[in-house]
Amino acid sequence: MTSAPRxxxxxxxxxxxxxxxxxxSAANFLKTRSIEDILDTLSAVNRRFGTALEIGSRDGSLRRTLFxxxxxxEKIDFLIETDxxxxxxxxxxxxxEALPFGDDTLDLVVSALAFHSTNDLPGVLVQIRRALRPDGLLIAxxxxxxxxxxxxxxLMEAELEVRGGSGARIAPFAESYDCVDLLKRAGFNMPVVDTDKVVVAYDHPLNLLRDLRAMGETNILHDRPRKGLNRAILNRAFELYAERFPHPEGGVRxxxxxxxxxxxxxxxxQQKPLQPGSAKVRLADALGVKEGRL
Structure with missing residues (x-):
């Protein structure tokens, strides 16, 4: 069995x-928005969950917002917060990446902005699916x-200009269309994936870097460059940022x-798809049109 790349x-x-x-808490606006999306999804579910698990609770904002x-x-009897x-x-x-829960022990798993830093997201999803009881729900x-x-x-262009080469400074992130396949491969039914694009205005790119540091979202790539970004690279990157990515209301986006x-x-x-050929009504009859041949 091959292990996931580190x-x-x-x-x-x-x-x-x-x-x-x-x-x-001073830079948790993205987590707050993510939590709102998760609770919107949960509010549309007409059932009660006995034991719920939160992965990546951070400042406890999901619990506070939830209650x-x-x-x-009222849909959740007991919430376990983990970080x-x-x-x-x-x-x-x-x-x-190493959940300690036994099979069929949870009813609901929620996570706001934690999964993008896992080395083996398919493996994490499989562990969650095993820990959930039948008809259990994952929202992440x-x-x-x-x-x-x-x-x-x-950053890439500025480092190339100044040093003649560049390293990986920002992690790759999954595409939305990949997530549906990941859920199916992990054994989940009725997978749904929604995207929310947030454009934030900053007076200066340096303020963005400060927010990322406050979020704990700075570079953690295993093969990250060991040589940091010097002042010349950062200054050039800030110049390029202001030129290419201005925000309509001022500053940069x-x-x-x-x-x-x-x-x-x-x-x-749960509803199951019909077997091919099992339909009781012809499509032409359902649409009220005459069936013909091209």
Whole structure:
């Protein structure tokens, strides 16, 4: 059995999340928006969940938002908050790449902006599907492929100009169309993927970098360049950013794409597609047209 490639340095991620814990609430606007999308999905589900698990709780904003919403909070009996870092106020510290839960022990799993930093997302989804009881639900969000495309562009070009070569500074993010296939491969039924593109205005690119640091979202690539960005590279990158990516309201723009995916574990009560040839009514009759030959 081959192991997943080591794309991210998970120990470094743990330290970055811990370092950002005290100031995260000042830059949690993307997590807040992601949580709203997750709760919108949950509010449309007409059922109650006994045991729910949150992966990547960070500042506890999902719990607070959840229990402020009476229509959604009454759907969950018990919520287990978990986080990769012990610096956050979570009930359990764990790594989502190695979930400790037995089979058929959970009814709902939610996660806001944690999955994009996993080395083996298919493996994580399989673990979650096994931990969920039949007719259990997963709702999770992660950053998508459009995220930080402006910053990626200018950093690469500036480093090429100044040093004559460039390294990976921003991680690759999954595309939305890949997520449906991942859910199906992991064994989830009725997969749904939604995208939310957020364009943020910054007075200066440096403010974007400060937000990323406060979010714990700076470079954790395993094969990241060991040589940092010097002042000449950053100054050139800021010049390119201002020239190419101005925001209509002033300053510069930064794009974040949030992908929200959901899927159900199989259960006999769920609708199943009809077998080919099992239709009882011809399409032509249903449409009220005469059947002909071209």
């Amino acid at each position: 794309l991210f340095d998970r120990q470094l991620l743990r330290r970055r999340i811990g370092r950002a814990a005290s100031g995260f 402020e919403n009476a229509l959604v909070s 990769l870092s012990d610096q956050n106020d979570a009930q359990v510290v764990l790594d989502e 969000s992660q950053f998508g492929g459009e995220t930080l495309r402006e910053l990626r562009n200018v 930064a794009t974040f794409e949030i992908i929200t995916l959901s899927g159900w574990t199989p259960h006999e009560s």
